[in-house]
Amino acid sequence: MIRSITYDMLFGAWFGIDNNGQPIFFGCVLLQDETLRSFAWAIQTLIRFMKGRCPQTILSDLDPRLRDAITSELPSTKHVTSIWNILPKVSSWFSLQLGSQYADFKSEFDALYRLESTEDFELRWNQMVSIFGLGSDKHITLLYSLRTSWVLSYVRVHFLARMATTAYSKSVDAFLKGIFGVQSCLRGFFEQVGIAANLQNERHQEIQCQYMHMKTCLPIEEHSRQILTPFAFNALQQELIVSMQYAASEMANGSYLVRHFRKIDGESLVIWIPEDEQIHCSCKEFESSGILCRHALRVFIDKNYFQLPEKYFLSRWRRESSLMFYDDHSVHDKDDEWFQEFQSLTETLFAESSITKERSDYIRRELTKELTRLLNEVRDMPENDGAPMDFTLTPTD
Structure with missing residues (x-):
């Protein structure tokens, strides 16, 4: 059904995850074939969109040509198959x-x-x-x-931000079904992408306003609630609750063996370095998700910690953090003339080019040449002319 909308071209999409655990739709691509060259071009386009910054980790399926393209174009990126x-x-x-x-x-x-x-x-x-x-x-x-x-x-030694979970996979599927489920043409698809992206932003705001209930009387939980987003707090809260079913036994070297009271899983080794309050668990949950595991939390509780060290609240999961930085003239300002002008031009171009395949081919061919010319001219211009811009949007950590 998807190929009937995309003129029999292959559809691919780039997703990330925000600090509320929700998928972020970065963009999509239509490819004429599934060759190494096409996949490499798609990845190169993503890198340009990200201003040359390569992802730390990327997840994909088992397609061998896509794997080869990722290895070639993103040599420093960890490639994970969910x-x-x-x-x-x-x-x-x-x-x-x-x-x-x-x-x-x-x-x-x-x-x-x-x-x-x-x-x-x-x-x-x-x-x-x-x-x-x-x-x-x-x-x-x-x-x-x-x-x-x-x-x-x-x-698990690589940061995945919980993108390999069932919940995240289902959220991505739901987003894509929402786009394709009601469309019968490419023009409608582009319109639906914009609608879905806006709904996603609204959902982000709703989640941020959710009240987070306490489920224990632990000071660690109360302190964490003030810092973490609802998604991250819920994940940490669940680990805190389960940690009460675990016992920590200190070893001669200062490390701990942490085990469930019913021994339903194996022992985990927790290394504690008191000099700089470092804690490392053999389960590698923190390295993988950025959320402390039940084993490490058990040790902190036993050591009478009322607050977790700041280093264990990653900026990625903090309430005040965001994947994008907006200045006072935010993109959310619907009266922003600069943003509205370019948005209107883009929507018109997509709408006109998606009516027939001939139009689509022509626009793709001519637009590529024109964009190349414009980019070459723009890059020759000074990067700073002293005039303030009304709109800025730059990636941040």
């Missing part, structure tokens, strides 16, 4: 082949994915392959070759 892109493949690859054994295989596969130790993963993976007779299976070979991009024990 487990939610892998699980449907696992079902289609192995359910018929293994038959009645598939349920046992799937249970072991899920357990392997969640292991904290890479050494444990390597050992149990080999055991699983042997037990189910999958040593020569090409799909098992593929998954193993890509293990550093999807297995938790390998990827």
Whole structure:
């Protein structure tokens, strides 16, 4: 259905995540084919949009040409494949082949994915392959070759901002369905993108105003509520609640072994460095999401901390933080003549070019040439002429 709207071209979209855990729609791309060259061009366009700043981490599906393009164009970016892109493949690859054994295989596969130790993963993976007779299976070979991009024990050392969660995946799907579900032409698609983006901004404001209820009597919770966004506070709050079911045992070297009272999961090693209040847990939750885990929180509680050290409130999850900086002449000012003029020109161009394929091809060809000419001229101009601008919009951390 999507290809019928996009003149049989491939549709791709770029998403991020804001400090309320909501997807941010950065933009989309229409590609004539799925070649390495096309994917590389799309990534180059994204980098230009981001003013040359490459993402720290990028998530994608298993497409080999897209993976190669990411490796080529974003060599310093960690490439992660979400487990939610892998699980449907696992079902289609192995359910018929293994038959009645598939349920046992799937249970072991899920357990392997969640292991904290890479050494444990390597050992149990080999055991699983042997037990189910999958040593020569090409799909098992593929998954193993890509293990550093999807297995938790390998990827949790990289910052994912909870983009690999089920909730985030569902939010992205809902956004895309909202765009395509009611459209029958490319023109309607572009109009719907604008509507969806505006609704997304309104949703952001609604979430920011949500009241955050206390669920414990811990001073750490009260202090965190004053700093974190509702999304981040809720995540930390859940970890605080669960931490009460854990016990921390101090070791001779000052580290701690933290375990659930029913031993429903393995022990976690928490390293505490009192000199500068550093805490590190073997589960790597903070490194991955920027939210302290139940194990680290258990140690802070046992040490009678009433407030968490400031370093454990990342700017990404603070109430006052934002992925974009706006000056006093904000984009939210609907009377901003500069913004309205360019928005109107863009909408008109999209509307006229999406009526026929001939128009679309012509606009794409001529616009590329004209933009190249304009950019070359603009880049030759001084970067500062002393005149104040009415509108500024620049990326920030």
